Amino acid sequence: MRFDIFTLFPAMFEGPFSDSIIARALSAGIIQVQTHNVRDFAEGKHQVTDDYPYGGGGGMVMKPDPIFRAVEAALEMSARQAGADQADTAQATEEEPLFISTPAPCPIILLSPQGRPFDQRVAAELAGHERLALICGRYEGVDERVRLHLATDEISIGDYVLSGGELAAMVIVDAVTRLLPGALGFEAAPAQDSHATGLLEYPHFTRPPSFRGYHVPEILLSGHHGRVAQWRRHESLRRTLARRPDLLARAVLGKKDLVFLRTLGWEKP
Ligand code: 6GU
Secondary structure (H helix, E strand, O other): OEEEEEEOOHHHHOOOOOOHHHHHHHHOOOOEEEEEEHHHHOOOOOOOOEEOOOOOOOOOEEOHHHHHHHHHHHOOOOEEEOOOOOHHHOOOOOOOOOEEEOOOOOOEEEEEEEEEEOOHHHHHHHHOOOEEEEEEOOOOEEOHHHHHHOOOEEEEOOOOOOOOOHHHHHHHHHHHHOOOOOOOOOOOOHHHOOOOOOOOOOOOOOOOOEEOOEEOOHHHHOOOHHHHHHHHHHHHHHHHHHHOHHHHOOOOOOHHHHHHHHHOOOOOO
16 A cells, blocks of 8 residues: 655654554555655745635635645646647636646545544545545645545544644554554454444453452453453443444444343443
8 A cells, every 4th residue: 555645744754654553564565655745846936835815814725736736746647738629628718728637546635624534434445445645734724626626535533623634644544554464463453443343342451460459350361262252242332332322323233232232221223
């Protein structure tokens, strides 16, 4: 999987990708990450990447041209002048002809709080692609023409506002990389993670069996695999009901799950 990240702050990505699972996936060749500094594609001596919003109001808006040119260069999408005989030249004028880009070779994702919500299902969907382009918006916004005529998708990582899409891009790279074959060690299977099953994970314990007088649940020390598995399933269901009942409604539940949940007072909605 190759990630192309378009940002004004490529240095932000140095730390998070140089440790742990992402670093290992990089050196194992499971992923490649290329950051592209949008400023390098801005014209003029000062390489300005933002401008005042039409219609006034506070804040600055990222200009479309440097973003279009950065993405087109990286993805080798040539933008050619539309032929005069084509119907799609309706908006073209003498001074500024309409340009048509070659089709996007991969999803071009604009990161913004207005995007569709990112979750484990979206991560799995993105993991099915060979390449992803991630555009990190900054300032108060990005010129709408990036959304309309360059991006093929728009994603938000949650209902809060970040200063830019960079942290969101890191979140997506991490969540997607974990799902790629070979990215995790043997022990950790992504299928077991919270959310992968549609439920929250059961509690984990390791040695010692008693720590400051706090004990590991007896059943985990029993060595009885069947009872351990049942305890874990019950704890997973109990925890999901207590913390995220919204997830239960969508989870894949068996007959025994439903019987157990009923003892906790839950009925399938
Ligand atoms: Cl993708 N970008 C920004 N700026 N803020 C966000 C976000 C993205 N997702 C949640 N908040």
